[in-house]
Amino acid sequence: MKRLINQKPNRGNALLLGLLPFIILVIVYVFASHARLQENAEDKLLPSIAQMAQTMDKSALSPSKRSGEIIFWNDTLASLQRLGLGIGISATLGLMIGVPLGLIPLVRAGFSPFIAAFSMVPPIAILPILFIVFGMGEVAKVALIVIGVTPIIVRDLQHRVEEFPKEQLIKAQTLGASSWTLAVRIIIPQMMPRLLDAVRLTLGTAWIFLISSEAIAATEGLGYRIFLVRRYLAMDMILPYVLWITVLAFLADFILKKFTCKLFPWYAKKDSL
Amino acid sequence: MSLITIKNLWKRYGDNVVLENLSLEIKAGEFCTLVGPSGCGKSTFLKMLLGEESPSKGVFLFEGKPFPSEPSVERGIVFQRYSLFSHLSVLENVMLGIELGKSPFLGKLFGAAKKAAREEAVAMLEAVGLGSVLHHYPSELSGGMQQRLSIAQSLVKKPKLLLLDEPFGALDPGIRADMHALILDLWKKNNLTVVMVTHDLHEGFYLGTRLLVFDKVRNDPQAPNAFGAKITYDIPLLREKKEEKNDE
Numbered sequence: 001m002k003r004l005i006n007q008k009p010n011r012g013n014a015l016l017l018g019l020l021p022f023i024i025l026v027i028v029y030v031f032a033s034h035a036r037l038q039e040n041a042e043d044k045l046l047p048s049i050a051q052m053a054q055t056m057d058k059s060a061l062s063p064s065k066r067s068g069e070i071i072f073w074n075d076t077l078a079s080l081q082r083l084g085l086g087i088g089i090s091a092t093l094g095l096m097i098g099v100p101l102g103l104i105p106l107v108r109a110g111f112s113p114f115i116a117a118f119s120m121v122p123p124i125a126i127l128p129i130l131f132i133v134f135g136m137g138e139v140a141k142v143a144l145i146v147i148g149v150t151p152i153i154v155r156d157l158q159h160r161v162e163e164f165p166k167e168q169l170i171k172a173q174t175l176g177a178s179s180w181t182l183a184v185r186i187i188i189p190q191m192m193p194r195l196l197d198a199v200r201l202t203l204g205t206a207w208i209f210l211i212s213s214e215a216i217a218a219t220e221g222l223g224y225r226i227f228l229v230r231r232y233l234a235m236d237m238i239l240p241y242v243l244w245i246t247v248l249a250f251l252a253d254f255i256l257k258k259f260t261c262k263l264f265p266w267y268a269k270k271d272s273l
Numbered sequence: 274m275s276l277i278t279i280k281n282l283w284k285r286y287g288d289n290v291v292l293e294n295l296s297l298e299i300k301a302g303e304f305c306t307l308v309g310p311s312g313c314g315k316s317t318f319l320k321m322l323l324g325e326e327s328p329s330k331g332v333f334l335f336e337g338k339p340f341p342s343e344p345s346v347e348r349g350i351v352f353q354r355y356s357l358f359s360h361l362s363v364l365e366n367v368m369l370g371i372e373l374g375k376s377p378f379l380g381k382l383f384g385a386a387k388k389a390a391r392e393e394a395v396a397m398l399e400a401v402g403l404g405s406v407l408h409h410y411p412s413e414l415s416g417g418m419q420q421r422l423s424i425a426q427s428l429v430k431k432p433k434l435l436l437l438d439e440p441f442g443a444l445d446p447g448i449r450a451d452m453h454a455l456i457l458d459l460w461k462k463n464n465l466t467v468v469m470v471t472h473d474l475h476e477g478f479y480l481g482t483r484l485l486v487f488d489k490v491r492n493d494p495q496a497p498n499a500f501g502a503k504i505t506y507d508i509p510l511l512r513e514k515k516e517e518k519n520d521e
């Protein structure tokens with residue numbers, strides 16, 4: 001018998017092992033729900049899967065009587081738009097601030113302490129300020145994501161640039177690079193996949209800010225819906241929504257990962273260099 | 274006139290005297306090899322030639338003028354490792370030098386200019402034996418091929434001085450012999466001036482037209498940093514001997 005640390009699952013086994021916890025969770029839920037509903041058919045806490053499907057179909061997936069819109073897709077679109085915009089702006093700012101901060105000592109000396117201090121401000125605490133300044137519309141929600149996520153990306157990128165091999169920097173200079181061409185031809189192209197990595201890591205944080213701001217002031221959105229129906233203890237709607245948010249988050253991560261591999265084939269290989 | 278003139282040069286880091294009172298002239302076309310015990314300041318000396326470090330005291334001239342205090346295109350460098358651009362293909366790694374020289378704003382060429390740069394880069398890569406892997410990424414190359422690429426990258430800028438810091442230290446003996454033949458060939462064809470640090474005394478004798486040995490002459494066991502290294506031997510190696518060896 002080999003040591004445990006040397007036993008590696010094959011593909012099929014790995015898939016099965018990976019699915020196991022999910023299957024167990026579903027089974028446990030089904031049993032628990034069944035038990036509670038047996039005791040009290042009106043129980044709201046653990047609705048059966050059929051109940052959830054029915055509620056979702058009736059109140060979220062059929063066209064609403066007033067506008068003919070499908071709430072579920074509306075919510076999804078609204079949230080994804082805010083998230084995409086917030087993340088997009090954060091990534092752009094992150095690159096524009098992080099690279100000079102890591103590369104140019106004068107910029108670092110000037111702004112590093114400020115960025116470090118700024119990133120200590122808890123973003124949720126300034127949410128009221130954002131609502132006051134930007135109103136209750138879209139801007140405040142996107143701004144919260146940007147304010148919460150940008151400092152994380154900036155600092156991550158700054159560190160990546162700082163730990164960039166000195167040999168490459170010097171080599172580039174002997175090949176005639178100026179600070180500017182060094183940044184556009186060497187540093188930024190090599191930072192792009194790292195930026196996508198940073199975005200993937202901050203995606204979870206961005207969701208938190210999105211749902212918080214939607215919970216407080218919105219007329220649509222996944223976070224808004226959950227907090228709206230909470231008043232009616234509508235677990236049969238909250239649970240599918242939470243599941244959907246999780247799936248979206250997972251998909252976003254997965255797509256970004258695939259995207260990174262596809263666009264930057266050298267990135268996965270560079271470790272051997 | 275000498276390419277490099279050094280008189281009474283000192284280098285210290287704080288209290289640590291690394292090089293003391295160095296005087297040396299290097300003429301264009303020489304192939305200087307540098308040997309010495311670990312930590313005696315060989316890399317530091319090379320860094321000063323490169324412009325990455327500046328001397329603490331003394332005269333330090335390149336073509337009769339003070340050394341530029343940052344790396345520049347006159348001086349090429351090949352490190353032991355880590356100096357290839359991992360996001361560029363082999364061809365792009367060599368084209369980069371040409372592009373940076375001709376396009377100060379974007380650092381990138383287009384159209385006919387790009388084609389010309391490409392041809393020049395391909396010729397250079399063929400000269401170092403990498404003509405068949407133009408579109409590989411550096412990480413897909415063996416150690417020897419990576420060093421060939423690093424040399425090609427520098428030579429495309431036609432530097433007046435080529436600096437090498439243990440360039441073949443990480444390679445297998447067999448591959449190292451190939452690299453020796455390559456560097457001697459390039460040195461002759463391009464009229465290069467080379468300063469190369471090596472740990473391998475045999476390599477130093479074989480490649481150089483001049484062998485410099487760095488070592489600490491004085492040593493105070495109470496204060497190991499109080500004295501720096503000097504050039505203890507400066508051995509001219511006859512070129513005839515080298516030609517002969519090459520023909521073997």
Ligand SMILES: Nc1ncnc2c1ncn2[C@@H]1O[C@H](COP(=O)(O)OP(=O)(O)OP(=O)(O)O)[C@@H](O)[C@H]1O
Nearest residue numbers: 286289291309310311312313314315316317318472
């Ligand atoms: N940036 C630095 N700051 C302070 N001390 C340094 C620095 N760089 C080198 N030194 C010191 O200078 C001395 C010479 O180092 P150097 O790297 O030049 O040695 P070397 O001859 O190249 O050694 P090796 O053969 O191991 O590469 C060492 O004592 C080292 O600690």
Ligand SMILES: [Mg+2]
Nearest residue numbers: 315316317438
């Ligand atoms: Mg060294």
